[in-house]
Amino acid sequence: MQIDLPVVWAFIIGLGVFIYVMLDGFDLGIGLLFPFFEAKGDREVMLNTIAPVWDGNETFLVLGGAGLYGAFPVVYSTLLPANYMPLILMVVGLIFRGAAFELRAKANRTQHAWDLAFIGGSALAAFCQGIVLGSLLQGIKIVNARFVGDPFDWLSPFSVFCGIGVLMTYATLGCGWLILKTDGELQRKMRELMRPLVSVLLATIVIVSLWTVVGLPAVAQRWFGSGNLGWFLPVPILVVLCVWGIFRSVRLQHEAMPFLLTLAICFLGYTGLVISIWPYIVPPSLTIWDASSSHSSQLFALVGTVIVLPIILVYNAMQYRVFRGKVREGDAGYH
Template sequence: MQIDFPVVWAAIIGLGVFIYVMLDGFDLGIGLLFPFIESKSDRQVMLNTIAPVWDGNETFLVLGGAGLYCAFPVVYSTLLPANYLPLILMVIGLIFRGAAFELRAKARRTRNIWDLAFIGGSALAAFCQGIVLGSLLQGIRIADGHFVGGAFDWLSPFSLFCGIGVLLTYATLGCGWLILKTEGELQRKMRRLMGPLASVLLAVIAIVSLWTVIGLPAVAERWFGSGNLIWFLPVPILVLVCVWGIFRSVRLKHEVAPFLLTLALCFLGYSGLIISIWPNIVPPSLTIWEASSTHSSQLFALVGTVIVLPVILVYNAMQYRVFRGKVREGDIDYH
């Protein structure tokens, strides 16, 4: 039986992107929650919850980018030119965030400035990721495998709203993570924030879903045409169940469930995205087969990925195992 390498690579890249959203999402969310916390000691505890793992989380962003380059090079001639500015701003945000993370620990008089850089870098990176997602969903103008649109095609009310949606998603993930990793007054503050964040996130999910279906006939046909709805209906139902579960777990003071249910929300949203655009990798017309590199290139890269990817997954699993448990004020600073 012949292996369909474009499908295999689409699965690998899709997995890498989802793991990145899942892991780097909650540590970007820590920066988004900083404005709600004024205590310097609480802010330090928030940072200490992600200090051992945040840079490892970004490994999967590199994995997704490298996978696209070797397996789907046509994507680089379409998706990147269509989103140069938001992608550059995203990288700038990640740079400021990383620098602030390290330098604020050594600063005294300028710590507030680095806190602002940490907040701004986290917000800029998350917002730009949402803009790129919105640009992808609304479609990119392509001809002969090249981007033929304008430099600001990505700038639209829909893409900007998707940017806000990603900000809320990451903030909710960060809130769930802090409920899991902290205790005392900081944990109580996060519990109070979790309900409003989940409510607003549900509203944003509903608006984006309706906006996509109404504005993009191809997506509407995918969801509602040819009896597909009965197969895809569990996705929105499970979204409602997850949000209900978040409220219930917060009310019952569960510590693990809010974070896991928010991760489940991310998975369901990601599933909805894949349902909406498959088999296109760059909507509305570039499929994974049209964008793929040669068979030999994909096979060569796949051999390396099969060796390296398990090592990356084991390394990340081990770091979470080693640094499991609560983080408290006065614990050893991981910096």
């Protein structure tokens, strides 16, 4: 029995993208929360909670991109030309954010400028990721495995709102992470901020879901007309339960639960995305089998991935274990 390698690779790339969203989402979210906390001590603590792990989090973005190139090369000739501008801006945002990490700790007179670079880079990267997500959902014009649309097809009210949705998701993740990693007055402020953030996030999810049903008939057909409704129906119920759980855990002053439940919301949203586009890797016409490289190429790349992926997972798990515990003002910073 021959293994369906495109399905295996779709799972690996999907897993890599989700882990990236889960991990890099909360440290991008901390950049989005920076403007609400102007005290130098608060900002130092916020940065120190992610300083040991942020660059390792981005490993999964590289994994997803490299896997996509090796297993589904046609995606590079369709999805990338359709989203050149937001993808380039995303990389620019990540560069500014990384430079801010390295340089703000060593800057004196220009530290405020690097704070702005950290905020702007985080916001730009997160917003552009949402733009790409929105353009993927609304569909990309493809003929004979080539992009034939306009260079600005990605720019639409729906994709812009998806960008705002990703901003809210990451900000809520960052807030949950800081509730887990801080204590005292900063933790109290984060608990107060968590309630409005998760409320706006829920409203954003509802609007995107309704907009998808009303404005994107192809996606609505996959939800309601192709037997997927049974898979999708539990998702909104579980999202509401997670939001209720976040409010309750904040009121009871639980430390880990708000972050874990926000991760659960991200997972549920991701399953909704998979249901919305499967088996298309570039909707509305390019399936994972249409976009696949040769069987031998996928098999060769899979052997390397089977060796490397467990090492990456163990490395990331170890760094979170080593740097577990609370971060407080005055602790050793990032150098």
